[in-house]
Amino acid sequence: MTTTALAHDPMTAADRCDRCGAQAYVRVLLSSGGELLFCGHHGREHRDALQGVARDIQDETRKLATTPATAPADER
Numbered sequence: 338m339t340t341t342a343l344a345h346d347p348m349t350a351a352d353r354c355d356r357c358g359a360q361a362y363v364r365v366l367l368s369s370g371g372e373l374l375f376c377g378h379h380g381r382e383h384r385d386a387l388q389g390v391a392r393d394i395q396d397e398t399r400k401l402a403t404t405p406a407t408a409p410a411d412e413r
């Protein structure tokens with residue numbers, strides 16, 4: 338019997354939230370074998386519900402914090 342490590346490939350811009358189509362930052366591997374992708378917003382929103390059915394949750398929402406702010410700094 339072999340032990341297969343879960344592949345945790347980094348998510349890319351091609352990975353899209355199943356709910357709204359935004360870039361995905363949360364990948365949920367279901368106990369049933371399926372996979373769900375969520376953006377930071379929906380990943381957070383569904384996290385509690387997903388804990389019950391998920392085999393593993395890959396959370397890359399921390400990447401969002403590194404995104405440069407585009408808002409003007411001198412807004413008055």
Ligand SMILES: [Zn+2]
Pocket residue numbers: 354355356357358359375376377378379380
């Ligand atoms: Zn979303």
